[in-house]
Amino acid sequence: DILMTQSPSTLSASVGDTVTITCRASQTINIWLAWYQQKPGKAPNLLIYHASNLKSGVPSRFSGSGSGTEFTLTIRGLQPDDFATYYCQQYNTYPPWTFGQGTKVEIK
Amino acid sequence: QEQLVESGGGLVKPGGSLRLSCAASGFYFSDYYMSWIRQAPGKGLEWISYISSTSSTIAYADSVKGRFSISRDNAKKSLFLQMNSLRVEDTGVYYCARAQFESPHDSWGQGTLVTVSS
Numbered sequence: 391d392i393l394m395t396q397s398p399s400t401l402s403a404s405v406g407d408t409v410t411i412t413c414r415a416s417q418t419i420n421i422w423l424a425w426y427q428q429k430p431g432k433a434p435n436l437l438i439y440h441a442s443n444l445k446s447g448v449p450s451r452f453s454g455s456g457s458g459t460e461f462t463l464t465i466r467g468l469q470p471d472d473f474a475t476y477y478c479q480q481y482n483t484y485p486p487w488t489f490g491q492g493t494k495v496e497i498k
Numbered sequence: 499q500e501q502l503v504e505s506g507g508g509l510v511k512p513g514g515s516l517r518l519s520c521a522a523s524g525f526y527f528s529d530y531y532m533s534w535i536r537q538a539p540g541k542g543l544e545w546i547s548y549i550s551s552t553s554s555t556i557a558y559a560d561s562v563k564g565r566f567s568i569s570r571d572n573a574k575k576s577l578f579l580q581m582n583s584l585r586v587e588d589t590g591v592y593y594c595a596r597a598q599f600e601s602p603h604d605s606w607g608q609g610t611l612v613t614v615s616s
Contacts, residue, residue, distance in 0.1 A: 422600065424602035432608075433607060433608055433609055434543065434603075434606055436604050436605075479543075479602055479603070481600065481601065481602050485545065485557035485559075486545050486559055487535075487545040487548075487597075487603070488545070489543040489544070489545070490542075491542045492542045492543075
């Protein structure tokens with residue numbers, strides 16, 4: 391199984407900040423990586439697919455990059471609505487689909 | 499607008515059974531793989547089972563293999579998860595989600611809570 395490792399586990403930031411979350415895969419997954427946002431008590435919501443493609447309707451302050459084994463999610467100009475937990479997921483080799491352990495973005 | 503709605507969760511004793519359902523609407527259900535993904539309280543996301551669009555391919559995570567059974571009814575646009583021999587560690591919110599080949603899970607239900615406790 392492909393192990394996905396996110397860092398950091400928790401990130402404290404202020405409104406307006408730019409934040410970056412990293413996701414590393416235990417073996418190459420090409421560009422088959424997605425990022426999800428999850429708010430408490432809600433289902434995950436797809437933000438980015440194929441490593442860098444923004445899902446329709448997702449604000450442009452979100453961006454993704456990377457290929458192979460290292461990927462990043464960047465949020466530029468953090469908004470109050472962005473404080474949530476973010477997960478990466480690989481879909482290069484499945485089953486199983488595997489997720490990172492999550493990164494909680496909290497208010498500083 | 500695509501929608502997935504889970505049902506069937508609840509409180510069950512260890513060793514008991516539950517059957518979860520997921521009703522799909524707003525999209526052509528037969529075109530999609532379907533997965534069950536769960537989340538233990540305060541924990542991350544764990545994929546547990548998948549069924550192909552025609553039910554020809556089924557897979558389970560090791561944590562549920564031999565105890566859970568996934569099925570679907572394309573005519574009724576429904577997905578199911580039969581959960582037997584439930585354990586305390588099966589407690590969590592269970593989501594159904596859709597995917598296609600070389601694509602992520604792009605639509606999820608709201609989840610249904612399963613609590614296994616004596």
